[in-house]
Amino acid sequence: METKLKKLYKIAKQSALVCFFSYLIIVICFCLVLIGAFAYKKAFVQNPFYFVAIVFAVLALISVYLFSYLSRKKAYLLVDDLENLTNDFVDELEKLFYGPLGTWIRILKKIKTIFDYANNLTASELAELDNSNHLNSENKDKKSCEVLLESQRLILRHFEKQDLETVYNYRNDFSCAQYQTYSCFTKDEITNMFAINKNCNFYSDQAIFAIALKESNTIIGEVYVSNKSDSKEYFIGFTIKPECQRKGYAFEIVSELLVYLATTLKDYAFYCTVFEKNIKSKNLIEKLEFKKTSSFMADRGKVLVYKKTYN
Numbered sequence: 224m225e226t227k228l229k230k231l232y233k234i235a236k237q238s239a240l241v242c243f244f245s246y247l248i249i250v251i252c253f254c255l256v257l258i259g260a261f262a263y264k265k266a267f268v269q270n271p272f273y274f275v276a277i278v279f280a281v282l283a284l285i286s287v288y289l290f291s292y293l294s295r296k297k298a299y300l301l302v303d304d305l306e307n308l309t310n311d312f313v314d315e316l317e318k319l320f321y322g323p324l325g326t327w328i329r330i331l332k333k334i335k336t337i338f339d340y341a342n343n344l345t346a347s348e349l350a351e352l353d354n355s356n357h358l359n360s361e362n363k364d365k366k367s368c369e370v371l372l373e374s375q376r377l378i379l380r381h382f383e384k385q386d387l388e389t390v391y392n393y394r395n396d397f398s399c400a401q402y403q404t405y406s407c408f409t410k411d412e413i414t415n416m417f418a419i420n421k422n423c424n425f426y427s428d429q430a431i432f433a434i435a436l437k438e439s440n441t442i443i444g445e446v447y448v449s450n451k452s453d454s455k456e457y458f459i460g461f462t463i464k465p466e467c468q469r470k471g472y473a474f475e476i477v478s479e480l481l482v483y484l485a486t487t488l489k490d491y492a493f494y495c496t497v498f499e500k501n502i503k504s505k506n507l508i509e510k511l512e513f514k515k516t517s518s519f520m521a522d523r524g525k526v527l528v529y530k531k532t533y534n
Contacts, residue, residue: 234294234298241286241290241291248279249280251279252279252280256273258272259272259273259276372476372480372483374479375437376438377434377435377443377475377476377479378437379433379434379446379476380440381420381423381433382421386417387413390413393444393462394413396464396465399464399465402500402504402523425450427450428449428450429448429450430447430449431446431447431448432446443464443472444461446460446480447459450488455490457493458495459493460496469503474510478511481511485533493513493530493532494530495531496528497529498527499524500525513529513530515527516528516530
């Protein structure tokens with residue numbers, strides 16, 4: 224059974240093929256016009272090359288517009304069913320499918336957007352997307368903790384005992400930790416970190432909170448905050464465990480946190496730092512509309528400083 228993402232992929236691929244052949248026909252028509260003008264020097268009404276070119280061009284334009292209209296109509300329904308994801312993938316997809324008739328390049332971009340996202344999902348996750356209400360359901364029984372902040376798919380909360388193994392694993396995974404500035408790597412150190420942050424809130428001098436899936440309360444990463452009230456500067460850092468990256472989680476929860484803080488911390492400047500080589504995080508920070516203000520050298524390379532204000 225085809226998943227909705229695979230159906231979108233098929234629609235985009237078909238659209239690309241139709242546009243390609245339509246453009247090819249238009250190029251052929253242009254060549255026919257040139258042949259008619261320079262090789263078969265007859266008046267317009269007597270020139271068969273002009274007549275064939277016009278017929279082909281009209282048929283090509285009608286075909287591509289009609290097919291694109293029908294394809295987008297099918298895509299509307301599928302994109303609507305995937306709105307529960309609410310991440311950069313769906314935002315980008317809606318711009319492409321809901322926009323005016325695109326060029327071949329835009330249709331290829333649709334394919335790449337769908338292909339890149341779908342290839343990072345497991346078979347079970349793809350199957351879950353066919354249940355459009357799955358991610359939107361509110362299973363309050365699974366959340367025994369205090370929720371500090373929530374987005375559509377995620378919550379921010381304090382760390383719990385059952386988080387220890389997960390935090391220990393991703394903090395000691397080089398692919399995840401190579402661009403982080405952790406100081407706690409052993410299980411004892413991480414347990415102590417849990418205890419220190421247990422009574423912290425978003426306005427503490429510094430604090431670390433767990434990012435968890437709303438549905439299962441399963442931890443997928445963490446958010447670090449540092450509130451320098453004397454200078455009205457607020458620092459934000461984040462980590463997502465490797466298997467949960469590239470699903471829009473960091474963008475979703477940090478966006479929600481920024482909106483929340485902007486309403487309570489007036490005239491504050493929000494900062495993020497990122498290693499220059501950490502391209503994924505750098506792109507995410509820029510997508511959050513942070514602007515690079517400065518840089519400095521650290522032991523592991525150049526660090527970029529980004530700033531965002533709501534003035």
